[in-house]
Amino acid sequence: MVHDKRADNDSSRWDNIIFSTTDLWDESKWTDAVHLDFEGYDISPHWDDEGNSYVVGSHAWKVAYGIHINRVDLTTGEVLGDWTNIWNGTGGIAPEGPHIFKKDGWYYLMIAEGGTGLLHMETIARSKDLYGPYEPNTANPILTNANTTEYFQAVGHADLFQDAQGQWWGVALAVRSGPEWVTFPMGRETVLYNVTWEANSWPELQHPVRGEMRGWSLPGIIQDLPGDGPFxxxxxxxxxxxxxxxxxxxxxxxxxxxxxxxxxxxxxxxxxxxxxxxxxxxxxxxxxxxxxxxxxxxxxxxxxxxxxxxxxxxxxxxxxxxxxxxxxxxxxxxxxxxxxxxxxxxxxxxxxxxxxxxxxxxxxxxxxxxxxxxxxxxxxxxxxxxxxxxxxxxxxxxxxxxxxxxxxxxxxxxxxxxxxxxxxxxxxxxxxxxxxxxxxxxxxxxxxxxxxxxxxxxxxxxxxxx
Structure with a gap:
């Protein structure tokens, strides 16, 4: 949460919280908020091969640029070390929205840059060590609709996942505004696209993002799910x-x-x-x-x-x-x-x-x-x-x-x-x-x-x- 009436350099402006559950569909199983002391936002968890839990987050960029990481007890919010800056991005403003993936012995750090407007983009770097140093992909940005006439704009804050068949997909935020950037009443929406990720290589994200994308077949629609409410x-x-x-x-x-x-x-x-x-x-x-x-x-x-x-x-x-x-x-x-x-x-x-x-x-x-x-x-x-x-x-x-x-x-x-x-x-x-x-x-x-x-x-x- 952001207390936006407090000064940018006031550490209490930022209140990061974690909720957890053993059953996504049962409201009673969710924990109360666990508070985490971090001067920033967009925190994301990561677990190493030994089961240690970490949090990677975006430091308040108006105070100091950087993606920071630390060991954190996710059940209590206790910070177990010092926050370490592991990457500043490629030069776009507001490096944020970090996610870490471990694949083929590499740690891949993917972030958003450029702010959440028309210059929004996704960049990536990798390292053999969780704490870096991280080497950026020479093909950055790996996802953006900036400087295009596409109806979907401001594409960024992405994440990657695999389906049951092992195929990679990506999700990101985008708005339906066109480059005019005037009317987008539904705000930031989630878009889906294909990803190709060969061994020891960089992920290749399908873009520009459009209203109709071609690629992997979508799974069948399953509506027999627990929980209440309409689709x-x-x-x-x-x-x-x-x-x-x-x-x-x-x-x-x-x-x-x-x-x-x-x-x-x-x-x-x-x-x-x-x-x-x-x-x-x-x-x-x-x-x-x-x-x-x-x-x-x-x-x-x-x-x-x-x-x-x-x-x-x-x-x-x-x-x-x-x-x-x-x-x-x-x-x-x-x-x-x-x-x-x-x-x-x-x-x-x-x-x-x-x-x-x-x-x-x-x-x-x-x-x-x-x-x-x-x-x-x-x-x-x-x-x-x-x-x-x-x-x-x-x-x-x-x-x-x-x-x-x-x-x-x-x-x-x-x-x-x-x-x-x-x-x-x-x-x-x-x-x-x-x-x-x-x-x-x-x-x-x-x-x-x-x-x-x-x-x-x-x-x-x-x-x-x-």
């Missing part, structure tokens, strides 16, 4: 929050949730998710801090280029600034939302009425707020709120009566550039807030739907959806 491409098919069910495991909160703000099928509202309003809205106090009381917000990830997300909202605000609605969310200072809010009428500020209120915030220009009174024929009845990706760059917010008597009407459009920041990708979900005061009016969500309409895997001209 990534299944979508959410009309989740009704029935009695005696739980919040789906792939749903995401923003920061630790306040448990009493969420309830499935409460009395009088069977087949719905109750949201108690938080005093804080999605922006919060300063766009970064959660403040007291948390934020009532529940979501799932956008996992398709094109999709439609919608739910029915049963909500009648009763006090000024009470609001509940739908959001496209990256962080507190990068999101768009449209809700039903109790606001003064434009022609008579002494009277309050429910309005559709669209608002967006980002570090780039955003559309103006839109405030429209809820139509008289739509008042005091459940509404369907919708959010859809209309193309690779823009989203539409819409609403209509939940009974389907009137088609969904689009009220606002927003560009995906407002949530194309950082690394983690967009969330879509529901929120309830009283916008700075203590509110009491609860919102009820049901018929939660997320349906993917297609993936864009190459530069898009309106075709080529998979």
């Amino acid at each position: 990534v491409d299944e979508g959410d098919n009309n989740i009704k929050f029935r009695p005696n069910t739980s919040i789906p495991p792939h749903f995401v909160y923003w920061r630790p949730p306040i448990a009493e703000n969420y309830a499935i099928s409460p009395p009088g509202h069977i087949n719905s998710l109750r949201l108690k309003p938080s005093s804080l809205n999605l922006t919060g106090i300063d766009g970064n801090s959660p403040g007291p009381g948390g934020q009532t917000f529940i979501s799932r990830r956008q996992v398709d280029t094109l999709f439609n997300f919608a739910f029915d909202l049963d909500y009648t605000p009763s006090a000024h600034n009470e609001e509940a609605g739908i959001t496209l969310f990256l962080t507190q200072n990068h999101h768009a939302r449209m809700g039903v809010a109790m606001l003064p009428l434009a022609n008579d500020s002494s009277k309050l009425a429910p309005h559709f209120h669209f608002h967006a915030i980002s570090y780039v220009p955003v559309p103006d707020d839109i405030v429209v009174p809820v139509y008289a024929s739509w008042l005091n009845k459940p509404l369907t709120l919708s959010l859809r990706a209309v193309n690779v760059t823009h989203y539409a917010f819409g609403a209509g009566p939940a009974d389907g008597s009137v088609p969904i009407q689009d009220f606002a459009y927003v560009g995906g550039d407002i949530i194309s920041w950082g690394f983690t990708g967009a969330l879509v979900g529901a929120y309830a807030t009283s916008n700075g005061v203590i509110g009491t009016t609860e919102a009820y969500v049901t018929n939660w739907n997320y349906q993917g309409w297609g993936q864009v895997r190459e530069n898009w001209n309106g075709t080529g959806i998979y």
Whole structure:
């Protein structure tokens, strides 16, 4: 974890933690966090032939460059020696994301360089001794999409593994932005490619990375697996929050949730998710801090280029600034939302009425707020709120009566550039807030739907959806 409000040269800025388990599928088998004292990040374990455990990590590069290694007791986090710098990379900024592989008597150290933007790349060096010296591959970088027109960019932070047939594969992080580097709402995604690694030689990684790769045959799809929850491409098919069910495991909160703000099928509202309003809205106090009381917000990830997300909202605000609605969310200072809010009428500020209120915030220009009174024929009845990706760059917010008597009407459009920041990708979900005061009016969500309409895997001209 990074405490990003602390100074770059403050060692307490970095908090490296390790979790372990004897059963990946059993939540109860995971250990509590084990803390490791290291002034850096991107730690990775390595075990030698005698079973000794090591950690290799990226030293905080704004303090001092370098990939460092040390013996560590992974069960306690105890550091068993001094941290040693074993390689500084090939000259790209921010050498990070290290992994060590032992093969054919060589230790191979593979790292990312160039930062996580358009110059991201993967380089490799090797040594006969774990602590070096490490000799770089003259063919570096061994993986990059830098200085290309490929749709997938910022390829790096890679790892290698073998399948059951002994064939080598690689994974890496990448974004679907093209070289324009403007719109990539799903953030850094994982890409898969083939690797050839002959004896006593360097691994050869297939690149440039593209939306369609050729090489080794993929294994058959196995869906009979332990654990709960849908597969990534299944979508959410009309989740009704029935009695005696739980919040789906792939749903995401923003920061630790306040448990009493969420309830499935409460009395009088069977087949719905109750949201108690938080005093804080999605922006919060300063766009970064959660403040007291948390934020009532529940979501799932956008996992398709094109999709439609919608739910029915049963909500009648009763006090000024009470609001509940739908959001496209990256962080507190990068999101768009449209809700039903109790606001003064434009022609008579002494009277309050429910309005559709669209608002967006980002570090780039955003559309103006839109405030429209809820139509008289739509008042005091459940509404369907919708959010859809209309193309690779823009989203539409819409609403209509939940009974389907009137088609969904689009009220606002927003560009995906407002949530194309950082690394983690967009969330879509529901929120309830009283916008700075203590509110009491609860919102009820049901018929939660997320349906993917297609993936864009190459530069898009309106075709080529998979």
